Amino acid sequence: MDTLALKDAMASTAEALERVLNPILAVPDGQEARLYEAMRHSVYAGGKRLRPFLVCASADLFGVERQYSLRVAAALECVHCYSLIHDDLPAMDDDDMRRGKPTVHKAFDDATAILAGDALLTIAFEILANEITHPDPRVRCKLVEKLAKASGGQGMVGGQMIDLTASDHMLDERAIFRLQNMKTGALISFATEAGAVLASASKEAHASLQGYARDIGLAFQIADDLLDVEGNADEIGKAVGKDEDAGKATLIGIMGVERARQQAQLLADQAIEHLAPFDDKASLLRAVAHFAINRRT
């Protein structure tokens, strides 16, 4: 599969996702309209929609109907957007711009941003628990539980807590791996495992997809760190990246650029090996692994 075919597939999933989210995030008549406008500001700001794509691509391995996988994708994207809104707040990473647009607290205000994040997190679970998402309530409960674990104190939120305090005390390689696994890896794992949950697939299938997710999650993170360092190095007079400026411990800082690049390649190769049981059906997921380490943005 070439990069163009992957990009086409990702774009078409993104479009379908946005259609599913549109009525869910419809702006009500009441004075709470502002809240929904803030939620939409974040959700409709674009982005690669990587996590939703992973949900749909992994569900396709088992022939799960697209109407189900798109609902899970929608819930996951709500959680992802909530995390961006809260992370961008002045009290957290204090970012004014995201994807070329003002962040939610800039376009609205801090209070609205906090509440919009809260509402997006909440609606994610409402989506998953609703019977439209899957006819089997055991499947829906499993999805709720797994998404909560992946995004809560043992997952994404815990990772963000560590990241915020990490600049104060240097982390070693193992601690950074753990942080990344919690902060970004857990949601990516949920995305790829969701397909197996929707299909009530075997333990082996779950394990393969978990392995794949762990590897591409880290590969993505290392590639991100490399882009941060190399993107800046191209510009004269900007010798250091923003992570280093922020005093954040990154894998590049510990490994060096060369070893980090090798490690990303190794992880992508490993990720692809986990897909062996799925044969040709996994070509999109294989393409994602290549994309993870070769992208330019």
Next chain:
Amino acid sequence: MDTLALKDAMASTAEALERVLNPILAVPDGQEARLYEAMRHSVYAGGKRLRPFLVCASADLFGVERQYSLRVAAALECVHCYSLIHDDLPAMDDDDMRRGKPTVHKAFDDATAILAGDALLTIAFEILANEITHPDPRVRCKLVEKLAKASGGQGMVGGQMIDLTASDHMLDERAIFRLQNMKTGALISFATEAGAVLASASKEAHASLQGYARDIGLAFQIADDLLDVEGNADEIGKAVGKDEDAGKATLIGIMGVERARQQAQLLADQAIEHLAPFDDKASLLRAVAHFAINRRT
């Protein structure tokens, strides 16, 4: 039932609730420990535990096992505490103290408070979806969906959004009723209806408990507003309450103290009428309705 018996019953539910929450909020070894300490700071700050009590008392109407109702009570209390943490933030109501202790953002910092709230909201859904909460996955899904609806943009968070913008433009009586129903009524409704959901009770039972919840929710709110006005009037030199200081529209401001007091009594009477189908089994819920309007704190 006298007030003392109600207080005993509430205290014993509060104790059982805290025992259930203790292992769920256990502080981990990792650097995310701070997050859990902040969550516990909020959850173990005391309080009446009214919502958990309503869950257990309504579940008792149908003979639901206490192990189930306490799990739902625990989830609901996590949502309640998350809402207090976020509402207290400088960007929101900017409160430094709650129940005589520093609020979470004062005892820790703003970022930790945002994340602790996020993690408490998330764990609530993890608790509900887990099979320990009820053997029937349909019941668990219904609980997740109802709690999400009650606490999200159409419920509590939407109500807080309206409340934050309400000081800019005066609300009329109907708009304030709607705001209160969303901001505090929705969670109280969830609390009393949860018993019927756990028991897969009849539509009639659901409707009775919804009616009861709507009435005591508003009665509580009016009593709160009265305490705000009258509590301050007792202190010489403090002629106005903090709601009026904050420019917030309250029912007292529109109705006047006398009509508000009558309205609260009317609502409590109405609430009790909704309990008729449950006979003697509802004596605790009846006592709560009296307590709602006669309490001093």
